[in-house]
Amino acid sequence: MYSGGIFLILFITCQMLGSQSQECVSRQDVQSTLRHVHKLLSAHETSFLHRVRTLRKKLNLLHNTTVKHRSNIGTGTNSTQICLPPNPPVNGRMLGQVFRVGHEVHFLCNPGFQLSGPETRECLDSFSWSGEEPTCKMVDAGTHNIPTSSTPTYVRPSRCIEFQGSLHCTCEQGYSISSQERGLCTDIDECELYRMTQTGRLCLHTCMNTAGSYYCQCPTGYSINIDNRSCQDIDECEKGVHNCTKEQVCVNTFGGHRCMVVECPRFRNASYIKTSPLLCERNPCVQGNKACLQAPVSVNFHFMSVVSNMSTPRVLFRVSAARILGDAMRFELLGNRGAGHFTLQRSSRQSGELLLTEPVQGPAMLETEVEMIELEKRTLLGRYVTKVTLFVSPYSF
Numbered sequence: 001m002y003s004g005g006i007f008l009i010l011f012i013t014c015q016m017l018g019s020q021s022q023e024c025v026s027r028q029d030v031q032s033t034l035r036h037v038h039k040l041l042s043a044h045e046t047s048f049l050h051r052v053r054t055l056r057k058k059l060n061l062l063h064n065t066t067v068k069h070r071s072n073i074g075t076g077t078n079s080t081q082i083c084l085p086p087n088p089p090v091n092g093r094m095l096g097q098v099f100r101v102g103h104e105v106h107f108l109c110n111p112g113f114q115l116s117g118p119e120t121r122e123c124l125d126s127f128s129w130s131g132e133e134p135t136c137k138m139v140d141a142g143t144h145n146i147p148t149s150s151t152p153t154y155v156r157p158s159r160c161i162e163f164q165g166s167l168h169c170t171c172e173q174g175y176s177i178s179s180q181e182r183g184l185c186t187d188i189d190e191c192e193l194y195r196m197t198q199t200g201r202l203c204l205h206t207c208m209n210t211a212g213s214y215y216c217q218c219p220t221g222y223s224i225n226i227d228n229r230s231c232q233d234i235d236e237c238e239k240g241v242h243n244c245t246k247e248q249v250c251v252n253t254f255g256g257h258r259c260m261v262v263e264c265p266r267f268r269n270a271s272y273i274k275t276s277p278l279l280c281e282r283n284p285c286v287q288g289n290k291a292c293l294q295a296p297v298s299v300n301f302h303f304m305s306v307v308s309n310m311s312t313p314r315v316l317f318r319v320s321a322a323r324i325l326g327d328a329m330r331f332e333l334l335g336n337r338g339a340g341h342f343t344l345q346r347s348s349r350q351s352g353e354l355l356l357t358e359p360v361q362g363p364a365m366l367e368t369e370v371e372m373i374e375l376e377k378r379t380l381l382g383r384y385v386t387k388v389t390l391f392v393s394p395y396s397f
C-alpha cells in the first residue's frame with residue numbers, strides 16, 4: 001500500500017495541465033513530493049517500531065508467566081488458572097477464547113445496539129473477570145445516531161492465534177488492531193491517513209472511506225481514470241453528449257463544454273463571409289474604398305480550455321503569417337484587451353506568441369484579440385485578427 005502511494009505521487013505531479021502543455025514537474029514540486037514520501041516513511045517506521053515494542057513486551061510477559069508457572073508447580077498451588085467463561089451479552093457477542101489469567105475478552109453489539117459497560121474484561125489473578133458484565137442496549141431511534149448504527153461495519157473481529165501462552169492477532173487488509181482492544185480490528189481511514197500528504201493524496205479529487213477500503217470520486221464532467229484515483233475530463237463534444245445546435249461550435253472544457261456562436265464582425269464598408277466554422281474572411285473591397293481596406297482581412301476564432309491555477313508565464317499559442325507579401329510584420333493585443341492576463345511576444349520575423357502572464361483561478365473565461373499587421377514600406381497591407389477565448393476550469397485538472 002505504501003509503495004502504491006509513492007507511485008501515485010509521481011503520477012499526479014506529471015498529470016496536471018491537460019492538453020495544453022507537456023511541461024512537467026518543477027524542481028520545487030519534486031522536492032515537496034520527496035518531503036512527503038519522507039514523512040510517509042517516517043510514519044511507517046514509527047508504526048514498525050511500535051509493533052516491535054509490543055512484541056518485546058509480550059515476550060517479557062511470556063517469560064514472566066513461565067517463571068510464575070514454575071514457582072506455582074513448586075508450591076503445588078492450582079496451576080490451571082482459568083476464569084469461568086463469561087456470558088456474551090444479549091444482542092451482541094464476545095471475542096476471545098482464552099480464559100486464562102492475564103487474558104482478555106472483548107464484547108461487541110449487533111447493529112442497532114450500543115454497548116453499555118466495559119468493552120474489555122480481563123481474567124484476574126483471583127480467577128474472576130474485571131469490571132461489570134456489559135449489556136447491549138438498543139440505540140434510540142430518535143437520536144439519529146448514525147455513526148453508532150454504522151459502526152459495526154468499521155469494526156471486525158481480529159484473527160487471533162495463541163502461541164506459547166500469548167495471543168497474536170491479525171487483521172484483514174484495510175483494518176488495523178484497535179488501539180483499545182487487541183481482539184478487534186478497526187477500519188483504517190485511508191483518506192484521513194493520506195490527507196497530510198497533499199501531493200501524495202490518494203485521490204485527485206474526493207476520497208471516500210469505506211469499511212476496509214476507500215474509493216475516489218471525481219466532479220461531474222470527469223470520469224475516474226483507469227487507476228481509480230485520478231480524474232479524466234469527459235469530451236462531451238467528441239462523445240456527442242451536448243446540446244449545441246448546428247450553428248454553434250461545441251467547445252470541450254475541463255469538466256464541461258460550451259456552445260459558442262461564431263459571428264463574423266461588422267465593419268463599415270466591409271463585409272465578411274464565414275469560410276470555415278472558425279474563420280471569417282473579408283469580401284473583396286471596392287476599388288479605392290479606404291474604410292474597407294482598413295478592416296481586417298480575416299478574423300479567426302480560437303477557443304482554448306485550460307485548467308485552473310496553471311503555472312506561468314506560459315505560451316498559449318503562436319500566430320504566424322502563412323506567406324509574407326510585405327516587408328514587415330507587427331503583432332499586438334488589439335485595444336490592449338486582456339492586458340492584465342496576456343502579453344504578446346515576438347518569436348520570429350513572421351510569428352508572435354500569446355503568453356499567459358499570471359495564474360488564473362477558475363472557473364473563469366478570459367478573452368483577448370491578437371492582431372497581426374502586415375506592412376510594406378510602412379503602409380498597411382493587411383490586418384489579421386485572432387479572437388481568443390480561454391475557458392479556465394474550476395479545478396487544477
Ligand SMILES: *[C@@H]1O[C@H](CO)[C@@H](O)[C@H](O)[C@H]1NC(C)=O
Pocket residue numbers: 057058060061064
Ligand atoms: C516481568 O517481571 C519483571 C520483574 O518481575 C517486571 O519488571 C516486568 O514489568 C514484568 N513484565 C511484564 C510484561 O509484566
Ligand SMILES: *[C@@H]1O[C@H](CO)[C@@H](O)[C@H](O)[C@H]1NC(C)=O
Pocket residue numbers: 077078079080081127
Ligand atoms: C484449580 O482451580 C479450579 C478452579 O478454581 C478448580 O476447579 C480445581 O479443582 C483446582 N485444582 C486443584 C488441583 O486445586
Ligand SMILES: *[C@@H]1O[C@H](CO)[C@@H](O)[C@H](O)[C@H]1NC(C)=O
Pocket residue numbers: 226227228
Ligand atoms: C479499479 O477498481 C476496480 C473495481 O473496484 C478494480 O477491479 C480494479 O482492479 C481497480 N484498478 C486499479 C488500477 O486499482
Ligand SMILES: *[C@@H]1O[C@H](CO)[C@@H](O)[C@H](O)[C@H]1NC(C)=O
Pocket residue numbers: 241242243
Ligand atoms: C440539454 O438540454 C436538456 C433540456 O433543455 C437538458 O435537460 C440537458 O441537461 C441538456 N444537456 C446538456 C449536456 O447540457
Ligand SMILES: *[C@@H]1O[C@H](CO)[C@@H](O)[C@H](O)[C@H]1NC(C)=O
Pocket residue numbers: 268269286289290291292
Ligand atoms: C464607404 O462606401 C461608400 C459607398 O461605397 C463611400 O461613399 C464612402 O466614402 C465609404 N466610406 C469610407 C470611409 O471609405
Ligand SMILES: *[C@@H]1O[C@H](CO)[C@@H](O)[C@H](O)[C@H]1NC(C)=O
Pocket residue numbers: 309311359361396
Ligand atoms: C496555485 O498554485 C500554486 C503553486 O503551484 C500553489 O502554491 C497554490 O496553492 C495554488 N492555489 C490554489 C488555489 O490551488
